[in-house]
Amino acid sequence: MAYNLKEVAKKPERLTGGHRMCAGCGAPVVVRQILRALKPEDHAVIGSATGCLEVSTFLYPYTAWKDSFIHNAFENSAANISGAEAAYVAMKKRGKVKGETKFIAFGGDGGTYDIGLQSLSGAMERGHDMVYVCYDNGAYMNTGIQRSSATPKYADTTTSPAGKVIPGKLQWRKDLTGIMASHNLPYVCQTAAIGNMKDLYEKSEKALYTKGAAFMNVLAPCPRGWIYNTPDLMELNKLAVETCFWPLYEIIDGKYIVNYKPKNKLPVVDFLKKQGRFKHLFKAGNEYMIEEIQNEVDKRWEELLRLAGEEA
Secondary structure (H helix, E strand, O other), X not given: OOXXXXXXXXXXXXXXXXXXXXXXXXXXXHHHHHHHOOOOOOEEEEEEEOOHHHHHHEEOOEEOEOOEEEEEOOOOHHHHHHHHHHHHHHHHHOOOOOOOEEEEEEEEHHHHHHOOHHHHHHHHHHOOOOEEEEEEOOOEOOOOOEOOOOOOOOOOOOOOOEOOOOEOOOOOOOOHHHHHHOOOOOEEEEEOOOOOOHHHHHHHHHHHHOOOOEEEEEEOOOHHHHHOOHHHHHHHHHHHHHOOOOOOEEEEXXXXXXXXXXXXXXXXXXXXXXXXXXXXXXXXXXXXXXXXHHHXXXXXXXXXXXXXXXXX
């Protein structure tokens, strides 16, 4: 069925209002839309690694989650949900459970790119019927905005402060979507909350209802760490896509598909200048850093098009 925003908006909320996520945060927007892709009659078991999403939506005995929810340690969201899925399969074979249950693990980039990478890799390699969602905000935001391996080069964080000694983080961000693709999964994607949410919703539906392990890497800007005005959330998502800093693509059974090619690809400086974490790049003498970032973005975009068999 074709995507219909009005019909999707009528579906019941599975993440309620009243949670403690910051105004202008990308994570709750992402989570709400992913959960909307569930069929209303299906139950979900959801696990969340320790992080902004967990501490702000679940404060015992209160929860913003309407489905079954498990608070996981920082490093083992994928392990816990894969275990729950294995138990469900065993009980279903014995006729002890009825209906359909979907299994979803959420983690920020700290709990996914770094601390949780081992359990994530194991769960994906074993092929559990589950979806792992990384809400990528580019740093350890919950504990004080420390750099992660998802943090872009030259970003200012509390553990890679831009100043006289270093100009922000010194390393390029890790290509986790590519790493997950190398696990030979039936479905991997990269998406963001843009426009009327069509790309995010359709990919969520594919991930949830593709048999086997699926991975979603979703951009989730953070107003505290990125330092932007809270109303600018959706504009930042759009700029990330239009500059190809965060391309929209999916990998279905090993086949790369680019979902969106900007007609007029914007320079990455348009994305950087909207964020306070990059303000030092605009001081005299630092132009080379912006050029380096642009070259890296172009290189990754061209490689993605090559993998998809498309021309720039």
